[in-house]
Amino acid sequence: MKDFFYAIQDLFVNVLFAPYDALRALELENWFAANTISWIFIIIGFVAILYWMKQLKIFNDNNKEDKSISSHSFL
Secondary structure: OHHHHHHHHHHHHHHHOHHHHHHHHHOOOOHHHHOHHHHHHHHHHHHHHHHHHHHHHHHHHOOOOOOOOOOOOOO
């Protein structure tokens, strides 16, 4: 069982995190290049929020949302 956990450690440290180690080497040379993945995630999140807000506006304009004020049936 011990070898199984060492195999998982080896997979993550030597294979899956290798691109991050390469980016860490870039940090001393160029800050923007080292944080490329962070910038990509920020852009994806910003686009997702804009899309979500657009969809909420579409549903709000069509009056498809149930805005009635009521309690739960079990109360």
